[in-house]
Amino acid sequence: MAESRFMTINMGPQHPATHGVLRLLLELDGEIVVKAEPHIGYLHRGVEKLSESLTYPQALTLTDRLDYTSGLSNNLAYCLAVEKLLDIKIPKRAQYLRVLFAELQRIAAHLLWVATHALDLGAMTVLFYAFRERETIMEMLELVTGARLTPSFIRIGGLAADIPDTFLPLVKDFVIDLPKRIDEYETLLTDNIIWKKRTQDIAIMSGAECLDYGVTGPVLRASGVCYDVRKAYPYSSYEDFDFEIPMGKKGDVYDRYLVRLQEMRQSNRIVKQAMDNLPEGPIAAFDALQVVPPAKEAVTRDIAALIRHFKIMQEGFQPPQGEVYASVESSKGELGFYLISDGSNKPFRMKIRPPSFVNLGALPKMIEGQMVADVVAAIGSIDIVLGEIDR
Amino acid sequence: MDRCLAGDLLKGKFPAAELKIEEFRGETSITVAAQEIREVMTFLKESENLQYDLLLDLAGADFAGQATYPRFMIAYLLHSTKFNNKLRIKTWVAEGSGLETVSGIWKAANWLEREAYDMFGIKFNNHPDLKRILLTEDFVGYPLRKDFPLEGRNFDQPFNVCLEEEQ
Numbered sequence: 001m002a003e004s005r006f007m008t009i010n011m012g013p014q015h016p017a018t019h020g021v022l023r024l025l026l027e028l029d030g031e032i033v034v035k036a037e038p039h040i041g042y043l044h045r046g047v048e049k050l051s052e053s054l055t056y057p058q059a060l061t062l063t064d065r066l067d068y069t070s071g072l073s074n075n076l077a078y079c080l081a082v083e084k085l086l087d088i089k090i091p092k093r094a095q096y097l098r099v100l101f102a103e104l105q106r107i108a109a110h111l112l113w114v115a116t117h118a119l120d121l122g123a124m125t126v127l128f129y130a131f132r133e134r135e136t137i138m139e140m141l142e143l144v145t146g147a148r149l150t151p152s153f154i155r156i157g158g159l160a161a162d163i164p165d166t167f168l169p170l171v172k173d174f175v176i177d178l179p180k181r182i183d184e185y186e187t188l189l190t191d192n193i194i195w196k197k198r199t200q201d202i203a204i205m206s207g208a209e210c211l212d213y214g215v216t217g218p219v220l221r222a223s224g225v226c227y228d229v230r231k232a233y234p235y236s237s238y239e240d241f242d243f244e245i246p247m248g249k250k251g252d253v254y255d256r257y258l259v260r261l262q263e264m265r266q267s268n269r270i271v272k273q274a275m276d277n278l279p280e281g282p283i284a285a286f287d288a289l290q291v292v293p294p295a296k297e298a299v300t301r302d303i304a305a306l307i308r309h310f311k312i313m314q315e316g317f318q319p320p321q322g323e324v325y326a327s328v329e330s331s332k333g334e335l336g337f338y339l340i341s342d343g344s345n346k347p348f349r350m351k352i353r354p355p356s357f358v359n360l361g362a363l364p365k366m367i368e369g370q371m372v373a374d375v376v377a378a379i380g381s382i383d384i385v386l387g388e389i390d391r
Numbered sequence: 392m393d394r395c396l397a398g399d400l401l402k403g404k405f406p407a408a409e410l411k412i413e414e415f416r417g418e419t420s421i422t423v424a425a426q427e428i429r430e431v432m433t434f435l436k437e438s439e440n441l442q443y444d445l446l447l448d449l450a451g452a453d454f455a456g457q458a459t460y461p462r463f464m465i466a467y468l469l470h471s472t473k474f475n476n477k478l479r480i481k482t483w484v485a486e487g488s489g490l491e492t493v494s495g496i497w498k499a500a501n502w503l504e505r506e507a508y509d510m511f512g513i514k515f516n517n518h519p520d521l522k523r524i525l526l527t528e529d530f531v532g533y534p535l536r537k538d539f540p541l542e543g544r545n546f547d548q549p550f551n552v553c554l555e556e557e558q
Binding site: 046049233322351362 | 446447450451452453468470472502506524525526534535
């Protein structure tokens with residue numbers, strides 16, 4: 001066998017900078033990456049297969065475990081797909097609360113991203129700052145949903161419960177606090193010469209290349225393509241909110257960082273609007289009798305409600321035959337659920353469109369020809385979550 | 392932009408083809424024949440009035456036991472950033488017969504087709520690197536097929552590696 005002048009090294013699956021169990025086979029010419037091949041699937045749990053054996057309400061719990069940094073966004077995408085299949089209307093209060101949760105979750109996911117991404121590149125201080133704010137969000141979400149990472153709180157037809165009275169004052173304090181905190185991160189990173197050297201002109205993707213590879217989310221917008229599901233196909237009353245879509249120009253790691261920081265500020269605006277304009281009313285479509293289980297008070301008083309509750313919990317419901325696709329803008333990109341229903345109480349096929357999976361497909365394009373030290377910067381800049389990639 | 396335009400333009404471009412256009416919950420799906428998929432997709436991407444430049448998703452589905460169709464359905468979900476609309480293209484392939492790849496049109500199809508191959512065993516002809524993506528290379532069977540058991544095959548047997556070490 002002829003000796004190759006290239007050296008092959010194995011990065012991961014146990015590597016702190018791969019954000020989970022990503023394995024990369026890198027072929028190196030000195031310090032230059034000639035070829036990169038991601039190997040994925042170490043976290044494959046067969047979510048799509050499992051969902052075919054569960055009723056629609058049961059399958060919701062699987063979605064928490066996809067992108068485990070933003071469980072509520074996953075819940076929302078799945079519920080939107082099932083609700084589209086069922087053709088039911090969600091009350092305004094539930095829609096606004098969904099937006100509020102989704103945006104808080106986006107801020108939490110972006111905080112986690114900025115913390116770990118900076119840590120990967122050697123700026124450790126940011127982690128302690130960002131995790132402080134993330135912890136505040138986690139505690140607020142725990143107060144409402146009872147869970148930190150796997151809420152399953154957004155349910156088909158609405159929400160699992162109304163918010164407690166103590167929740168909104170906490171959100172109010174947080175919304176006032178956050179812009180100042182983001183300013184703090186910016187003083188640490190934005191004009192930091194080391195940060196700029198590590199991120200500027202690294203892993204550049206042009207807008208056309210991003211579209212070719214199917215890249216969505218902040219990575220696509222950092223390359224100057226304006227595609228955000230919240231604006232393109234507004235769901236859950238996003239058309240009522242006033243916000244901007246931050247965009248980058250060059251499409252390098254630095255632009256992706258700037259876009260995500262700006263997105264946090266915009267999300268903060270949306271949270272504030274959702275809180276200020278929160279309508280009164282029911283938190284679920286209780287008129288969709290076959291879908292939404294009755295409230296607990298009704299179950300304890302009314303035998304018909306008790307039976308209905310039991311039937312929904314045991315058998316679920318039977319949506320009409322057909323196929324739908326619904327998507328949300330999650331913190332990573334477009335998260336979509338494609339459901340095929342055969343008229344039974346279980347999905348015939350549930351295809352998840354995970355943003356991280358498609359975005360990771362562009363990684364070889366980003367890092368081939370770059371230095372091996374920049375691989376870590378490129379992986380961090382895509383913001384992958386292996387739970388979603390491997391499913 | 393009118394959503395039905397894609398159907399009309401396709402009919403104009405491929406008069407001989409049998410297209411089935413469906414509308415459900417505001418989503419348009421067009422079924423095309425498997426052997427025409429490459430021409431249709433190239434047209435959808437490059438036509439002035441359509442410009443579907445983003446391949447969002449590619450999903451396989453197993454319709455085993457339903458005699459009216461070939462076994463597998465493949466659904467492509469396209470988005471046009473210029474006209475801001477979505478279109479689903481569906482096609483059917485029988486077990487064992489292949490389908491032309493679209494990875495030359497959108498590079499996103501590379502991994503998505505690999506996933507469909509991994510899960511259903513659908514072959515994509517002329518794909519640059521068609522191999523399993525989520526499962527290991529020595530995995531036997533295609534898990535998302537309807538005849539694959541949920542708990543897996545031989546799930547209660549020890550792994551081969553362990554047996555060799557014990558001997």
